[in-house]
Amino acid sequence: MKHPEREVELNEYADGSITPEARRELERHLAECPACARDLERLRDLLRGASLLPRGIAPPRDRAGAIAAEIARRRVMRRRTAGVGLAAAAGVALFLTFGRNRAGAGWTVERVAGAPRIGSATLETGGRVAVGQWLETDDTSSALLDVGAIGQVDVRPGTRLQLVAARPDDHRLSLIRGTISAHVDAPPRIFSVETPAGTAVDLGCAYTLTVDSLGRGLIRVTGGYVEFDWLGRRSVVPMGAFALTRPRAGPGTPFVDDAPQPLRRALLAFDFGDGGAAAARAVLASARREDAITLWHLLPRVDGTLRRAVYERLARFDPPPAGVTEPGVLALDSAMSERWWKEIRRAEWRRVVLRGVQKK
Amino acid sequence: MAIAAGRAIPGVAFRAARAGVTDSVERARAGDEGAFAELYREHAGRVYALCLRLTGDRGAAEERMQDVFIRAWERLRTFRGESAFSSWLHRLAVNVVLAERRASLRRELRVLPAGEPERLERAGDAPREGAGVDLEGAIAALPAGARAVFVLHDVEGYAHEEIGNLLGIAAGTSKAQLFRARRLLRERLER
Numbered sequence: 378m379k380h381p382e383r384e385v386e387l388n389e390y391a392d393g394s395i396t397p398e399a400r401r402e403l404e405r406h407l408a409e410c411p412a413c414a415r416d417l418e419r420l421r422d423l424l425r426g427a428s429l430l431p432r433g434i435a436p437p438r439d440r441a442g443a444i445a446a447e448i449a450r451r452r453v454m455r456r457r458t459a460g461v462g463l464a465a466a467a468g469v470a471l472f473l474t475f476g477r478n479r480a481g482a483g484w485t486v487e488r489v490a491g492a493p494r495i496g497s498a499t500l501e502t503g504g505r506v507a508v509g510q511w512l513e514t515d516d517t518s519s520a521l522l523d524v525g526a527i528g529q530v531d532v533r534p535g536t537r538l539q540l541v542a543a544r545p546d547d548h549r550l551s552l553i554r555g556t557i558s559a560h561v562d563a564p565p566r567i568f569s570v571e572t573p574a575g576t577a578v579d580l581g582c583a584y585t586l587t588v589d590s591l592g593r594g595l596i597r598v599t600g601g602y603v604e605f606d607w608l609g610r611r612s613v614v615p616m617g618a619f620a621l622t623r624p625r626a627g628p629g630t631p632f633v634d635d636a637p638q639p640l641r642r643a644l645l646a647f648d649f650g651d652g653g654a655a656a657a658r659a660v661l662a663s664a665r666r667e668d669a670i671t672l673w674h675l676l677p678r679v680d681g682t683l684r685r686a687v688y689e690r691l692a693r694f695d696p697p698p699a700g701v702t703e704p705g706v707l708a709l710d711s712a713m714s715e716r717w718w719k720e721i722r723r724a725e726w727r728r729v730v731l732r733g734v735q736k737k
Numbered sequence: 738m739a740i741a742a743g744r745a746i747p748g749v750a751f752r753a754a755r756a757g758v759t760d761s762v763e764r765a766r767a768g769d770e771g772a773f774a775e776l777y778r779e780h781a782g783r784v785y786a787l788c789l790r791l792t793g794d795r796g797a798a799e800e801r802m803q804d805v806f807i808r809a810w811e812r813l814r815t816f817r818g819e820s821a822f823s824s825w826l827h828r829l830a831v832n833v834v835l836a837e838r839r840a841s842l843r844r845e846l847r848v849l850p851a852g853e854p855e856r857l858e859r860a861g862d863a864p865r866e867g868a869g870v871d872l873e874g875a876i877a878a879l880p881a882g883a884r885a886v887f888v889l890h891d892v893e894g895y896a897h898e899e900i901g902n903l904l905g906i907a908a909g910t911s912k913a914q915l916f917r918a919r920r921l922l923r924e925r926l927e928r
Contacts, residue, residue: 388916419923426872427891433782434789436799441777444806445770451807608803625800651794 379412387413391420437680443609482543483507484523491518493532506540513537514555524548524568528561541571556587560600574622575607582616594622597634602722615722618670623649630674633725639663644671647678657683666694667728669721677709695721762822766813773813777806780823784830790888791834793877801837805830831889835903838881875925883918890915
């Protein structure tokens, strides 16, 4: 720009917001200054370009299902909240009518150390957490919570959680912060833990889940599998693997416990930073055979060209089983994807178990 | 709930006669999720384009689009039909994206070490394919503040006073940001 002092006037002229006096003066200048006349023309080209941009751009993925699921989830949560309120009101009514309170559904809890609290009451030795109640441990206390009759949750110091559901088909906690270790022996999807970054759904497993004060989490699976979901974004974390979680982003791509540092850093940038395709390529560059579970999760998370590169690397490490084709995988055929996953997780399970045996 | 075309339904025809209330909107307001899905199909592209241009990031744009439709479902009863549904949804989308941007800035300010304020003005990624490739890419590469003002003013047609209200800045600041954005875009496009 030859005359930067004219920038405001040129813009106002192009917008039609310039005063009549300034307009006359600028037009005199434009007649004598080809550089400013050219600047004005380029500015108008830009504005024309902006006005011609498409009004709509097709979203890369159809989010209708995820939106419907979230709407349904919120409706259920509201009903639950209302239900807790109604249950409380009903409890008061029964107490007033019959002169005695009625114990609601809940789980038993034992004090392990310090002074855990259920609501505002300190837990002396043992007690019961009812649906809707909070269990909290401070820095020096811990507790052991029975998950109905299907397992136990070790509640570590500095943890705050709520019992959300205690039905035979739905054992559910909400972990706001802190650390729990869960051991569950039950059919899949009976026990789940809600966190600010999504829900950990038990698929028959043992795991440790930590949530910090910002809602960021880390899950480490020590037996079986855990599925972590957030609005349709899903990570299946097998034994011997970790996944980071973030509010508004959900679960990150799982990685095995001995994954190389460059791979972990690249995943962090890809999942929660601005890493994009470059970070995905860095993951590919540092991936080993042992990182097959990471590569499998990357397939639906990258676009066309990169997806092919991920496929080729993964196929080299763990060839797809019969009936699983490259076009099918690249088109994200869910049946093929699940078949390949079964092979990959079997191989990973053997690797982890074998490594455990060799260490002994 | 299925409504036969052309069938007179007491009350509905009268309410639907208001400017912005189409049959789909009316049914969605009554809790018909199928009608809301129709509205999603009709408006998703427009909302996504707005979210993409305001955020400069595909992943964030998808998330914001999802937030917009969830918020729209929750607030549909407050839609009075004084304007077109698309305008109402559009305004909601701007508010959702800007609210998240403010929240995100607050989060980053809490965790950023001193001396890294330029990260708060980082550029996003870009839609690289399709019509207007260069301009879309250049818009996505703008600093966040300049990008928001350019998109709202030059692409969406908002006035500086409205932009000032939405962004919590003076109209004069909006104007200065706009001229800066145009300069940066021209520099990038004329390279």
